[in-house]
Amino acid sequence: MNVRFLIARTLRALLTLILVVTFVFVMLRLAGDPIKMLLPEETPANVIEQYRARWGLDAPIYVQYVSYISSVLRGDFGTSFRDGRPALEVVTERIPATATLGFAGLIVALLVGLPAGIAAAMKRNSAIDRAVISFAVLGHSIPTFFFGILLILLFSMSLRWLPSSGSATWAHLLMPACTIGLWNAATIARFTRASMLDVLSKPFMRTAVANGLPLSWRILGYALPNAAIPIVTIIGLIVGQLLSGAVIVETVFAWPGIGRLTVTAVAAREVAVVQTIVFLAALTMVAANLLVDLLYGWLDPRIGSSTEGKSR
Amino acid sequence: MSTIKTTTFVVGQVLREIAVPLRVVGSVPEKALLRLDALSVRLPSRHGEVHAVRHVSLSVNAGECLGVVGESGCGKSTVCSAILSLLPDNARIDGRILFGGKDLRTISSKGISGIRGREIAMVFQDPMNSLNPVRRVGAQIADKIMVHKGLSRGAALAEAARFLDLVKVPAARERLNDYPHQLSGGLCQRIMIGMALSCEPKLLIADEPTTALDVTIQAQILSLLGELRRELGMAIILVSHDLGVIAQTSDRIAVMYAGEVVEEARTEVLLKDPKHPYTQGLIEASPGIEPTVGPLVTIPGSVVSLLGAPSGCAFAPRCRRANDKCGRMPPHLEPTSMGAMVACHFPNGWTQ
Numbered sequence: 309m310n311v312r313f314l315i316a317r318t319l320r321a322l323l324t325l326i327l328v329v330t331f332v333f334v335m336l337r338l339a340g341d342p343i344k345m346l347l348p349e350e351t352p353a354n355v356i357e358q359y360r361a362r363w364g365l366d367a368p369i370y371v372q373y374v375s376y377i378s379s380v381l382r383g384d385f386g387t388s389f390r391d392g393r394p395a396l397e398v399v400t401e402r403i404p405a406t407a408t409l410g411f412a413g414l415i416v417a418l419l420v421g422l423p424a425g426i427a428a429a430m431k432r433n434s435a436i437d438r439a440v441i442s443f444a445v446l447g448h449s450i451p452t453f454f455f456g457i458l459l460i461l462l463f464s465m466s467l468r469w470l471p472s473s474g475s476a477t478w479a480h481l482l483m484p485a486c487t488i489g490l491w492n493a494a495t496i497a498r499f500t501r502a503s504m505l506d507v508l509s510k511p512f513m514r515t516a517v518a519n520g521l522p523l524s525w526r527i528l529g530y531a532l533p534n535a536a537i538p539i540v541t542i543i544g545l546i547v548g549q550l551l552s553g554a555v556i557v558e559t560v561f562a563w564p565g566i567g568r569l570t571v572t573a574v575a576a577r578e579v580a581v582v583q584t585i586v587f588l589a590a591l592t593m594v595a596a597n598l599l600v601d602l603l604y605g606w607l608d609p610r611i612g613s614s615t616e617g618k619s620r
Numbered sequence: 621m622s623t624i625k626t627t628t629f630v631v632g633q634v635l636r637e638i639a640v641p642l643r644v645v646g647s648v649p650e651k652a653l654l655r656l657d658a659l660s661v662r663l664p665s666r667h668g669e670v671h672a673v674r675h676v677s678l679s680v681n682a683g684e685c686l687g688v689v690g691e692s693g694c695g696k697s698t699v700c701s702a703i704l705s706l707l708p709d710n711a712r713i714d715g716r717i718l719f720g721g722k723d724l725r726t727i728s729s730k731g732i733s734g735i736r737g738r739e740i741a742m743v744f745q746d747p748m749n750s751l752n753p754v755r756r757v758g759a760q761i762a763d764k765i766m767v768h769k770g771l772s773r774g775a776a777l778a779e780a781a782r783f784l785d786l787v788k789v790p791a792a793r794e795r796l797n798d799y800p801h802q803l804s805g806g807l808c809q810r811i812m813i814g815m816a817l818s819c820e821p822k823l824l825i826a827d828e829p830t831t832a833l834d835v836t837i838q839a840q841i842l843s844l845l846g847e848l849r850r851e852l853g854m855a856i857i858l859v860s861h862d863l864g865v866i867a868q869t870s871d872r873i874a875v876m877y878a879g880e881v882v883e884e885a886r887t888e889v890l891l892k893d894p895k896h897p898y899t900q901g902l903i904e905a906s907p908g909i910e911p912t913v914g915p916l917v918t919i920p921g922s923v924v925s926l927l928g929a930p931s932g933c934a935f936a937p938r939c940r941r942a943n944d945k946c947g948r949m950p951p952h953l954e955p956t957s958m959g960a961m962v963a964c965h966f967p968n969g970w971t972q
Contacts, residue, residue: 511749518704518744519764519815520737529763533754608754609799 313605321598328590332583333376337369385587386580395580399566399588403551405475406565409488409558410550412481416489417496417546422539424493425500426527429508440497447494456487456560473562484561488554492546499542503535510534536607544600548593552585652679652718653855654703654740654823659715661698661707670926672698674879675715677953680823685849685856687870687887689863689902693923695879696859697745700827704740705732719823738768741816745828747808751800758796761815768819779818787814787844806837810844817848823855830865842868863906867891875899878924878934881953885960895956895967897939933965941966 347356360366364375379385385395428440463483464472471480507513508531516526551566558567566585573581604611661673673695680686688696701707703717705724717724719740724732744750752760761783762776771779777796784792787810800808809829816824826845830838846869849856860866866873867887874884875896883896894900901919921938924930933939936946943966951963 511744511746512752514706515742515744515750515812516752517706518736518742519767520733520735521763521767522733525763525767530752530755534752610753610801 313611314602317598317601321594321601324594325591328594329377329380329587330373332586333373336579336583380587385584388578388581390576390578395578395584398581399569399584402564402566402569405563406551406554406558406567409481409484409554409563409565410547412485413488413492413554414543414547414550416485417492418543419493420490421493421496422500424497425539426504426532428497428501429504430527432505437501440501444494444498444501447491447497450491451556452487452491453556453560455491456484456557459483459487460560475563480561480563484554484557484563487557487560495542495546496539499538500535503538504531507531507534533607537604540600540603540607544596544603545593548596551592552589651681653682653684653720654857655679655716655718656699656703657716657718659699659702659717660713661695661702662712663698663708664710664712665927668927669712672879672926673702676876676879676881677715678874678881678884680855680857682822682855683849683853684872685846685858685870687866687873688857688859688876689861689866689873690876691861691923693926694876695926696876697827698879699876700742700825700857700859703825704736704742706742734768737764737816737821738819739821740823740825741819741821743809743812743816743824743826743829746832747812748800748805748832750812751808753800756797756799757803757811758798761796761811761818764815765818780814783814783818784811786817786848787811789814805833806840809833809837809841813841813844813848817852817854820852821854823857824849825857825859827859828861829858831860831862838865845869863902875902878930879926880934880963881961882935882964883960883962884953885956885958885962889958889960893958893960893968895960895962895969896935896964897941897966897968898935900968901938933963 347359357366364372367375383396385399387393388395388398391398424440424443428437431437460472460483463470470483471477472483474480512534513526513531516530521530552570554563554565555567555570557563558565559571562568566588569581570585572578573585656676656678659673659676660671663670663672676695676699678686678688678699688699690696698707702711702713703719703724707713713725715725719735722731724735727735751757758777758780761780762773765771765776765779766773769776769779781792781796784795789795789807789810795803795807795811800811803811809832813826813829824845829845830841833841842865845856845858848854856869858866858869863873870887872884872886873890874881875890875898876882877898883890883894883899885895890899891903894903898919901917904917905919907916919938924934924937930936930950932945932947932949933942933951936942939946945965949965951965953961953963956962956967
């Protein structure tokens with residue numbers, strides 16, 4: 309992988325972030341006058357003007373944009389109305405809970421999705437293949453809140469094996485992690501199957517057979533690295549959504565993470581907090597995709613070396 | 621009647637062969653390294669079962685080069701794939717594939733893995749796509765050496781460099797670190813050949829090894845194969861649609877048409893005195909062998925469908941000499957005076 313490729317991708321990620329910040333800024337202005345939303349309707353005009361001046365909203369739009377960008381760059385995302393703490397702090401203290409859940413969910417998704425997809429591709433049109441396809445369709449058709457409630461009904465209400473809500477112990481993690489994990493496993497299994505099928509029919513896989521390489525070596529050392537790009541892409545999207553995508557699951561299982569915070573912050577019109585969450589969610593997505601882009605160059609030497617040309 | 625004619629020239633035998641105008645010199649099946657015995661392959665397709673290979677019997681002796689020639693779709697690549705059990709699981713295979721006395725069709729999957737790459741190696745048509753694009757070529761060769769010789773990766777890489785030297789890859793040691801996309805087609809094919817040779821196989825199957833390459837590179841690869849064969853004493857099955865390519869390197873040539881061997885003879889005999897009208901057509905249509913003036917000669921018509929069995933000779937619809945007997949009765953391979961075999965009711969020089 310060459311340096312130019314790395315720099316180009318990093319710059320593109322930064323550009324994406326600037327666009328996101330700008331988009332949030334524009335959306336907030338389009339959504340209406342924040343002062344009017346904040347103050348009671350009968351507020352006298354001079355008080356409104358005072359507030360406007362105080363929050364810098366009387367300045368021209370580009371001045372507001374520059375000051376907004378500069379405060380974001382300084383890490384200042386405004387303060388929460390409810391307890392007066394910086395919004396960033398309110399959000400970041402929830403990150404560990406969401407990250408734990410998201411990571412556990414990802415592990416489940418990979419442990420189930422990858423082997424299922426590989427097995428389905430290797431035994432195309434067999435019972436295993438059909439079972440995996442059915443699982444993938446089913447996994448996508450059942451909404452997560454419904455699946456979560458099913459799990460609660462079975463394991464908490466009927467069997468009384470697992471706690472239904474909260475985050476005190478590892479046992480609390482199990483059901484929400486499986487809810488997120490199995491849904492994502494369905495996606496990963498589908499992409500893995502399709503990508504592996506494509507690779508298994510390639511001439512170099514026949515070469516590997518003709519060379520007498522054992523099956524495990526051929527699958528793990530030859531087929532999977534070639535099938536990796538679409539799989540890594542979809543995993544990148546899943547990781548990018550982990551911070552923001554857990555809203556429903558966290559609500560169902562009363563998991564004290566960012567998803568729950570999003571729901572309460574929206575309900576309480578905590579503009580600064582919501583804005584911070586949107587920014588962090590975008591940051592995660594951009595970072596995950598940057599990582600995926602960099603992984604491409606590592607996974608496939610043909611990507612990112614196009615400027616080198618043929619060495620001979 | 622077996623199809624085997626020994627090609628090893630013992631001094632006394634040479635004299636005898638000159639004295640007795642090339643009779644069949646006693647078939648010695650034990651000498652054959654590989655013997656295909658009435659091999660048939662049926663492949664299911666959307667339109668029905670394709671009988672891709674029909675009762676093919678061929679043999680290759682140790683150190684010998686057998687050329688297999690025929691137009692696209694005549695079953696020559698299917699024969700190659702069948703030898704190493706590379707056909708899809710749903711292929712129906714009949715007949716025997718005897719290698720060193722063992723039938724490769726009945727051998728265990730572990731047994732065939734030990735033969736693939738180690739005893740019988742294969743070089744494929746499309747070198748650029750036959751190498752793993754995301755793995756360094758050195759590592760790919762080393763993988764194979766590690767599996768078959770149990771060497772460490774370091775030792776296997778050193779072996780890999782040695783074999784790339786052997787196939788005349790320039791700066792072999794540096795090339796180990798290249799990816800296939802960084803190399804030219806000719807270099808990739810050299811690497812494929814180096815990889816095939818890396819475990820010192822007894823038999824090399826080269827399936828259209830030069831088809832995807834430029835003509836100049838083609839000649840280099842062919843002469844390389846010839847040199848390596850003399851140096852290492854291995855047998856080669858060289859498959860091509862190009863009779864010129866086959867004629868350059870092979871001791872013996874088998875001509876395939878519509879899944880069958882229609883003629884088999886020593887190279888010089890086949891080129892000088894082809895018996896089968898299809899072989900004749902192939903030779904006439906090869907611009908490289910005899911200089912032609914005027915338009916290129918072609919064989920009229922196209923290959924018959926391999927769905928279902930033809931009632932008579934498969935070549936009859938395109939044949940100048942065909943009559944109603946050819947449409948009714950399929951001809952069988954039979955020996956001719958020159959120690960060749962031909963499957964034709966009316967071979968060249970045939971008299972009532």
